Amino acid sequence: MSIRRIRVFPDPILRKKCRVVRRVDDKVKELAADMIETMDSAGGVGLAANQVGALQRVVTLHLPGDEDAFVLVNPEIRETEGEREVIEGCLSFPGYEGMVTRSVTVKARWLDENGSKMKITTEDLFAQALEHEIDHLNGVLYVDHLLAHEKLAAAGSHMEEDEPHMHDVEVEVHADHSDEDAEPEESDIEVVHATIKFSDLYSDSSVDQMQYDLRLAGLVIDAPKSTDHTHDHVESDDPHLDGGVILDSEHSH
Numbered sequence: 037m038s039i040r041r042i043r044v045f046p047d048p049i050l051r052k053k054c055r056v057v058r059r060v061d062d063k064v065k066e067l068a069a070d071m072i073e074t075m076d077s078a079g080g081v082g083l084a085a086n087q088v089g090a091l092q093r094v095v096t097l098h099l100p101g102d103e104d105a106f107v108l109v110n111p112e113i114r115e116t117e118g119e120r121e122v123i124e125g126c127l128s129f130p131g132y133e134g135m136v137t138r139s140v141t142v143k144a145r146w147l148d149e150n151g152s153k154m155k156i157t158t159e160d161l162f163a164q165a166l167e168h169e170i171d172h173l174n175g176v177l178y179v180d181h182l183l184a185h186e187k188l189a190a191a192g193s194h195m196e197e198d199e200p201h202m203h204d205v206e207v208e209v210h211a212d213h214s215d216e217d218a219e220p221e222e223s224d225i226e227v228v229h230a231t232i233k234f235s236d237l238y239s240d241s242s243v244d245q246m247q248y249d250l251r252l253a254g255l256v257i258d259a260p261k262s263t264d265h266t267h268d269h270v271e272s273d274d275p276h277l278d279g280g281v282i283l284d285s286e287h288s289h
Contacts, residue, residue: 037073040088042237044128044246045177049086054093054173057109060151064094068107068149071096075105078237080127082165084172087128095146095169099161108154111146111170122164124178125191129246130238132188132256136181138164179255188256 043049057064067090075083075096085094098105118140125133142163145155250256
């Protein structure tokens with residue numbers, strides 16, 4: 037297994053439709069194993085094959101609380117019911133999230149890594165992840181579902197004007213090994229440290245290009261202007277004006 041580079045917007049492969057997998061062979065299994073390692077390293081819930089540069093209809097999912105990840109080959113949504121608004125993110129838009137419309141209930145089917153037929157009727161995060169990742173296989177991105185007048189915001193602070201950061205992230209997990217009914221002692225708590233290596237998953241140039249193109253497309257909230265000054269400023273065509281200082285009303289003329 038190996039970590040593969042995650043493609044980010046506006047990489048054209050994200051807009052390409054993935055091909056049907058004719059046979060679940062060793063190459064498909066190797067791709068799926070790499071996708072799981074990549075997805076878990078990025079702390080993601082789901083990943084589609086074209087997000088790592090492979091145009092095959094393969095998806096991996098790892099829902100919070102589940103010990104093992106799912107491999108979905110040729111997944112299809114057969115039926116949906118209801119609508120709900122949810123905040124959603126994507127590994128191909130690192131650092132951002134937005135409000136989208138998703139179904140309440142999803143019926144889907146796929147092949148697992150052994151070629152066995154699987155089907156499910158599900159709700160909540162599983163349903164949302166299925167719609168999100170199958171969209172990817174069809175060249176559809178979650179920004180295509182943004183609510184009217186909605187924009188992307190920094191992940192973790194929806195609709196707040198914070199700039200996303202792309203440094204490696206230190207994660208500390210506390211595992212309680214005490215009896216269920218007993219008060220845990222310090223010796224029962226295992227602290228596990230891990231680092232999400234964004235530098236292994238993304239290139240600086242691709243992230244810079246993504247942020248530029250998101251702003252060019254009007255899809256993100258502009259960074260807040262500095263308030264550390266005495267006067268407000270406006271744009272001016274007059275080269276003699278330094279940013280067009282607005283004078284107090286009693287001094288204006």
